[in-house]
Amino acid sequence: MRRTKAAAGLWLAAFLAAAPLRAAEAPPVLFSEPLSNRAVSYRMEAAWDPAAKVIRGTEVLTWRNTADRPTAEAWFHLYPNAFAHSETVFMRESRGGHRGFQADEESWGYCRLLSISATVGDGPEASPEAEYPGEDRTVLRLALPEEVPPGGAATFRIAFETKLPRVFARSGYASEFVMAGQWFPKIAVFEGGRGWNCHAYHLNSEFYADFGVYDVKVTVPQDHLVGATGVLWKEEAQGAEKSLYFHAEDVHDFAWTASPRYKVFEEDWKGVKIRVLMQAGNARQGPRYLAAVRGALEGFDRLLGKYPYPVITVVDPPRGGLGAGGMEYPMLVTAMSHPLVPEDVLYPEMVIVHEFGHQYWYGMSANNEFEEAWLDEGINSYYERRILDDLYGPDRSLFRNLFGWHMGDGDSHRLGYLSMPSADPVVRFSFRYANNHSYSVITYDKSALVLKTLEHRLGRERMDAVMKAYFARVRFTHPTTEDFLRIVSEEAGEDLRPFLSPLLFGTGTVDFSVLSVRNRKASPPKGYDLSKDPPVPFPKPQGEKKGEGKKGKGGWASEVTVLREGQLILPVTVRVHFADGTKRDLLWDGGGRRKTFSFPGGPKVVKVEVDPEGKVPLDRDRFNNGWMDKADKTPASAAAGRMCLAVQGLFAFLASAL
Amino acid sequence: MGFASALKTAFSWNRRALYAGILLYGTTFLFGAAALAPLRAALHARLDRAPAAAGLLGGDLSLLSEFFMSQPGVGAATFGAVPALLLLFLPVVLFLQGAVYAQAADEAREGTFWRPFLEGGIRFFLPFLGLILLNLVLYLLLTVLPVLALLGIRRGLKEATDPRADLLLLLLFAGVGGLLFVMARNGAGFARARRALRPQGEPLGRAFLRSTAFTFRRFLPVTALGALFVALRWAWLGLFAFALSPGVETPGKAAATALLLQAGFFGTALLRVAEARAQVAYLRPFLEAEGTPVPEPEGANRPEEPEAPPGPEEAPAGAEDAGV
Numbered sequence: 001m002r003r004t005k006a007a008a009g010l011w012l013a014a015f016l017a018a019a020p021l022r023a024a025e026a027p028p029v030l031f032s033e034p035l036s037n038r039a040v041s042y043r044m045e046a047a048w049d050p051a052a053k054v055i056r057g058t059e060v061l062t063w064r065n066t067a068d069r070p071t072a073e074a075w076f077h078l079y080p081n082a083f084a085h086s087e088t089v090f091m092r093e094s095r096g097g098h099r100g101f102q103a104d105e106e107s108w109g110y111c112r113l114l115s116i117s118a119t120v121g122d123g124p125e126a127s128p129e130a131e132y133p134g135e136d137r138t139v140l141r142l143a144l145p146e147e148v149p150p151g152g153a154a155t156f157r158i159a160f161e162t163k164l165p166r167v168f169a170r171s172g173y174a175s176e177f178v179m180a181g182q183w184f185p186k187i188a189v190f191e192g193g194r195g196w197n198c199h200a201y202h203l204n205s206e207f208y209a210d211f212g213v214y215d216v217k218v219t220v221p222q223d224h225l226v227g228a229t230g231v232l233w234k235e236e237a238q239g240a241e242k243s244l245y246f247h248a249e250d251v252h253d254f255a256w257t258a259s260p261r262y263k264v265f266e267e268d269w270k271g272v273k274i275r276v277l278m279q280a281g282n283a284r285q286g287p288r289y290l291a292a293v294r295g296a297l298e299g300f301d302r303l304l305g306k307y308p309y310p311v312i313t314v315v316d317p318p319r320g321g322l323g324a325g326g327m328e329y330p331m332l333v334t335a336m337s338h339p340l341v342p343e344d345v346l347y348p349e350m351v352i353v354h355e356f357g358h359q360y361w362y363g364m365s366a367n368n369e370f371e372e373a374w375l376d377e378g379i380n381s382y383y384e385r386r387i388l389d390d391l392y393g394p395d396r397s398l399f400r401n402l403f404g405w406h407m408g409d410g411d412s413h414r415l416g417y418l419s420m421p422s423a424d425p426v427v428r429f430s431f432r433y434a435n436n437h438s439y440s441v442i443t444y445d446k447s448a449l450v451l452k453t454l455e456h457r458l459g460r461e462r463m464d465a466v467m468k469a470y471f472a473r474v475r476f477t478h479p480t481t482e483d484f485l486r487i488v489s490e491e492a493g494e495d496l497r498p499f500l501s502p503l504l505f506g507t508g509t510v511d512f513s514v515l516s517v518r519n520r521k522a523s524p525p526k527g528y529d530l531s532k533d534p535p536v537p538f539p540k541p542q543g544e545k546k547g548e549g550k551k552g553k554g555g556w557a558s559e560v561t562v563l564r565e566g567q568l569i570l571p572v573t574v575r576v577h578f579a580d581g582t583k584r585d586l587l588w589d590g591g592g593r594r595k596t597f598s599f600p601g602g603p604k605v606v607k608v609e610v611d612p613e614g615k616v617p618l619d620r621d622r623f624n625n626g627w628m629d630k631a632d633k634t635p636a637s638a639a640a641g642r643m644c645l646a647v648q649g650l651f652a653f654l655a656s657a658l
Numbered sequence: 659m660g661f662a663s664a665l666k667t668a669f670s671w672n673r674r675a676l677y678a679g680i681l682l683y684g685t686t687f688l689f690g691a692a693a694l695a696p697l698r699a700a701l702h703a704r705l706d707r708a709p710a711a712a713g714l715l716g717g718d719l720s721l722l723s724e725f726f727m728s729q730p731g732v733g734a735a736t737f738g739a740v741p742a743l744l745l746l747f748l749p750v751v752l753f754l755q756g757a758v759y760a761q762a763a764d765e766a767r768e769g770t771f772w773r774p775f776l777e778g779g780i781r782f783f784l785p786f787l788g789l790i791l792l793n794l795v796l797y798l799l800l801t802v803l804p805v806l807a808l809l810g811i812r813r814g815l816k817e818a819t820d821p822r823a824d825l826l827l828l829l830l831f832a833g834v835g836g837l838l839f840v841m842a843r844n845g846a847g848f849a850r851a852r853r854a855l856r857p858q859g860e861p862l863g864r865a866f867l868r869s870t871a872f873t874f875r876r877f878l879p880v881t882a883l884g885a886l887f888v889a890l891r892w893a894w895l896g897l898f899a900f901a902l903s904p905g906v907e908t909p910g911k912a913a914a915t916a917l918l919l920q921a922g923f924f925g926t927a928l929l930r931v932a933e934a935r936a937q938v939a940y941l942r943p944f945l946e947a948e949g950t951p952v953p954e955p956e957g958a959n960r961p962e963e964p965e966a967p968p969g970p971e972e973a974p975a976g977a978e979d980a981g982v
Contacts, residue, residue: 648690
């Protein structure tokens with residue numbers, strides 16, 4: 001305990017003695033004109049102590065009030081405190097588990113503030129009063145010495161120590177590997193009338209922060225390779241350690257990673273440096289990673305616009321550190337793979353394309369992930385599917401060949417959605433979802449399917465134009481769902497709220513089905529004609545003999561009734577096939593519970609398909625969407641045949657094992 | 659008789675061995691079909707008139723998954739019946755294997771296929787059950803140590819960050835597990851072979867101990883023999899189920915695939931019979947060396963039987979056992 005205090009004291013002395021970055025050595029300028037409002041400017045130093053698993057850091061933060069009203073407070077996120085003990089909000093909600101990875105009960109984490117001072121404008125430096133207003137210590141409130149007016153600024157000098165846990169949820173260490181995400185005291189977003197937006201760190205939520213400039217010096221052992229947000233502009237050795245200087249502009253977070261076991265794969269794509277930090281033992285998958293990043297860069301460039309930063313770093317977490325995988329930070333993403341993942345299983349590619357997509361949806365279109373996570377996760381999942389489908393084919397963009405079976409990325413969204421389609425609406429605070437599964441399938445999968453439904457509604461070309469325009473208008477801002485509805489309506493030239501609102505704000509579902517098909521021989525009326533007085537029998541057609549009608553002369557009177565169950569009202573196409581080989585596509589607006597289509601005097605109806613092109617991916621059951629006059633036993637036999645290998649194989653195995 | 663001779667005997671097919679293989683295959687087929695029946699019926703009821711089902715022909719995994727998600731009862735019905743069928747299958751297969759080993763031990767016996775086959779199945783059912791249970795207990799005990807060692811290695815690799823550590827663990831688990839599996843099968847197989855060769859000679863416990871001692875004493879050839887048959891079965895099934903399979907995209911291809919799969923299962927049944935014969939053939943000379951009287955192999959010189967007086971074509975009941 002005393003040794004810790006002495007070390008902290010030495011560290012503080014060093015911090016006070018030297019400015020975090022010497023003014024004489026200026027970092028490069030990445031953008032001649034700021035791309036964002038740059039509300040924050042962080043100058044930080046982070047020294048990694050690999051033995052203690054501690055980052056000793058200093059931070060000089062200049063925060064500018066970009067809202068329209070003053071504030072006398074400043075709220076900060078201290079995310080590492082989520083891992084301080086078993087009773088934090090995160091640990092209670094997660095029960096120590098995250099995406100299948102378990103916390104190590106011998107390894108906890110925290111962010112300890114060693115000193116903090118605040119200066120408002122040109123005022124004197126003061127030690128602000130600090131309190132933790134939330135359920136745990138992931139949220140800190142500082143009372144400022146005076147109000148910061150709109151347009152005014154405050155500067156905070158903080159010395160801190162972040163102890164990282166063994167990684168199971170995004171940030172932490174695994175042996176010599178370290179992934180430092182959300183590692184420093186991070187100021188929340190001041191929203192004027194709504195006050196400070198600063199939620200506790202929950203299981204089902206990610207992050208929200210202002211754009212700005214980051215200058216960070218990272219000190220690690222000499223043999224460690226480092227990847228980080230920003231560009232590396234200076235490196236200096238100091239005995240057994242080295243310091244690397246990173247600079248980033250117009251980003252809202254800074255993450256870094258280090259390990260002595262990285263093998264670097266690099267490539268240039270139209271001026272963007274792709275840097276893949278692979279585990280040496282997984283190096284064979286390096287080319288897969290590079291190809292996926294390249295495909296993602298090309299796809300997002302084509303669909304949304306240029307990736308503006310000069311570097312993208314992709315991190316391959318090690319064995320034991322996969323809890324850090326599948327995460328996005330500005331200019332740096334973590335993937336997830338293993339040497340055992342075969343080439344035909346495109347899970348690593350999916351993760352890379354998804355996480356890279358977050359450079360657009362989260363990185364640049366920086367919505368509040370605590371409150372409206374669908375705006376990044378959902379929209380990004382839609383683009384993930386688009387790009388993977390383009391790269392690998394729509395029906396096999398996740399599994400190309402798994403013992404003869406295949407699956408597309410979009411199919412996985414649909415399966416996820418079907419597993420829990422209606423417990424929560426899309427627009428909901430992340431931590432208020434029924435559970436982690438509902439958060440996952442609604443925020444990612446249903447949202448992606450909603451956008452697919454919108455694409456079918458608008459047509460792909462128009463959808464692409466609308467979304468590209470939406471992105472251009474919201475990039476480097478904090479868009480909300482309201483912004484989304486307004487802008488896409490404006491860009492589409494029609495009010496899309498009536499169409500989108502039930503999908504985003506409601507929990508309704510839809511299931512189209514063929515209720516009945518009736519084929520009746522069309523024949524002249526028989527019996528009495530009541531239009532005559534007294535009634536007279538209808539005349540018998542000339543030459544009709546018994547049984548002639550069955551041969552089909554005179555055609556068929558057919559009726560097809562389609563049913564819509566569930567609360568969602570969506571337009572759908574009904575394709576009717578006739579015995580003569582012709583077919584008709586009929587549009588039903590989905591209004592009412594059912595719709596009957598009549599076909600008098602034509603050929604017999606032999607097949608009906610509701611939504612034949614799968615344009616309603618939210619339909620809960622595809623198998624009741626059709627009807628065929630003539631049964632086709634082949635698909636069922638084929639499926640049963642494939643299952644036979646497993647079932648009969650079990651008995652054969654037992655017979656041979658005994 | 660050595661390793662090669664045992665293999666030669668195993669693959670010298672005769673009518674009885676072939677019939678035994680057919681019976682073994684037929685049983686697995688029937689049980690497999692019974693287990694699959696609820697699923698097959700549900701698939702046909704739901705999909706035969708559903709245009710969307712066509713995607714299943716191309717191997718659309720999402721469609722199959724959706725089918726099970728939309729029919730939660732089907733999976734439960736199918737896989738719920740499997741444990742009960744497996745319980746029923748165990749005594750049946752035990753009976754069949756009793757017959758297979760009895761037949762392998764007494765290849766020279768003349769007469770019809772059915773009677774000695776059924777007699778062997780009945781006679782050895784209980785002894786074989788006892789031997790398998792003894793073997794199970796032995797190998798459960800023998801497995802404890804390697805499992806503890808492997809768990810220790812896994813724990814020791816907790817800090818390893820190289821993903822290849824998982825490959826090492828996988829290889830270790832597969833290697834040790836595979837070896838134990840082959841050894842356990844050999845233990846049960848040679849115990850049954852010994853019992854079949856000496857049906858009355860020694861108490862069950864002693865027979866098991868001697869047989870186990872034999873498999874450890876002759877570890878290399880015995881393990882190689884067992885491993886060879888395991889490998890042959892997987893290779894055979896893999897060849898017919900995957901390598902030769904033309905897919906299921908059309909009715910013709912689906913039918914061909916189904917037939918090839920059954921050919922694969924039939925081959926594995928034949929190999930199981932061949933393995934029993936190899937075990938018996940390998941063990942026989944060692945028992946003879948012990949001075950133990952054992953039934954003679956097929957083709958051996960048999961003492962001339964007294965000339966039977968001319969009579970009706972069919973021998974009287976029990977005559978088949980005379981002289982064996």
